[in-house]
Amino acid sequence: MVMGEEGCKVCVTGGSGYIGSWLIKKLLAKGYTVHATLRDLKNESKVGLLKSLPQSEGKLVLFEADIYNPNDFDLAIEGCKFVFHVATPMIHEPGSQYKDTSEAAVAGTKSIFLSCVRAGTVKRLIYTASVVSASPLKEDGSGFKDAMDENCWTPLNDSLAYIYRDDPFLKGYTYSKTLSERHVLSYGNEENGGGMEVVTLTCGLVGGDTLLSSTPASGVVCIAQIMQNERAYISLKFLKELLGKIPLVHVDDVCEAHIFCMESTSISGRFLCASSYISLEEMANHYALHYPEFNVKQEYEDGLKKDIKWASTKLxxxxxxxxxxxxxxxxDCIKCARRMGDI
Incomplete structure (x- = not known):
């Protein structure tokens, strides 16, 4: 595919988010026409952010659409050749037609797939997944497998209850990302997909800079060991207990990976996306060595086998x-947090 192919339209759901906004900036710079969805077009700060991006004039079209109202996406996807499904429900909306975020996320991916089919122009659907769906823990929770790769799926059973610590957000997010990724991959095998390819990019903990006006939540988790933010540190420890170590990936690499999957001649299936797979001890040591001005949380091995290998080379x-x-x-996470006045 020729970069910025004349008249090539692409759709990005969740356009005002951390990954979505960075992806849109890159797509516009490459000359693509971008249809971006936001939950609320009356939110002047989010609309203003996207409209202020270089090359947005005449190349960026905004649509109001919400995962909780999945039929909203038809107009945004109409006429597009590629669709990036980045949006994901983070907090459940009480009183909605869905019982929880997992049900909403699965319904949203199905609806967006059907919108792609109805459009009749979509060649490939690329879904932004999360490594919380790819735990190398064994089904019975007794320990880790030897390696973490695309064959790993997080067990959705009571054996992992101890990891969630009765935290409804951690459990809800893990279930919603795991179930929705499984569903979107199954759509790639459906005959009524009209030959459309489906890709899932199962991304590690995302960090780096941001276009947003505040430090992204995942960036805060990356530097939780030097911040007085217990909630973020709980999330970081959760990832370690779920995955053995912390898969890390820079937001710029995440977006380049999305575009790589779009511009490839033919590609489909599941791809883990992380440049590093490190321990909490290695993270803490980096901060202690290079940022002595901070009080870094000390990390100690808990005795559980953690020598799982990062075995994914597919991408x-x-x-x-x-x-x-x-x-x-x-x-880059430190620089971003300093710029935002968080540290």
Whole structure:
């Protein structure tokens, strides 16, 4: 595919979010016409952010659409060749037609797939997944497998109850991302997809800079060991207990990976997306060594086997190259938080 192919329209759901806004900026810079969805077009700060992006004039069209009203997406997807489904429900809306975020997320992915089919122009649907769906823990919760790769799926059973610590958000997010990724991959096998390819990018903990006016939640988690933010630290510990170590990926690499999957001649299936797979001890040591001005939380091994190997090379085997290692990502998170006045 030719970069910025004349008349090529792409759709990005969740356009005003951390990944969505960065992805839109890159797509516009490459010359694509972008249809972006937001939950509320009356939100002047979010609309203003996207309209202020370079090359947005005449190349960016905004649509109001909400995962909780999945039929909203038809207009945004109409005429598009590629669709990036980045949006995900984070907090449940009481009184909605869905019982929880998992049901809403699954219904949303199904509806967006059907919108792609109805459009008749979509060649490929690319879904932004999360590594919380790819735990190498064994089904019975007795320990970890030897490696973490695309064959790993988080067990959705009571054996992992101890990891969630009765936290409804952590459990809800894990279930919603796991179930919705499984569903969207199954759509790629459906005959009524009209030959449409489906890709899931199962992204690690995302960090780096941001276009937003505040430090993104995932960026706060990346630097939780030096921030007085217990909620973020609980999320970081949760990832360690779920995955063995912390898969990290820079937001710029995440968006380049999305565009790589779009511009590839043919690609489908599940791809883990992370440039580094490190322990909490390694993260803490980096901060202690390079940022002595901060009081860094001490980390100790708890005795549970943690020598799981990051065994995913699928994306790189296709030709993708990461530009940011763990040090660069963590340093960019520090810079971002300082710019926002958070540290």
């Amino acid at each position: 790189c085997d296709k030709g993708f190259v990461y530009k940011y290692d763990a040090k660069m990502l963590l340093d």
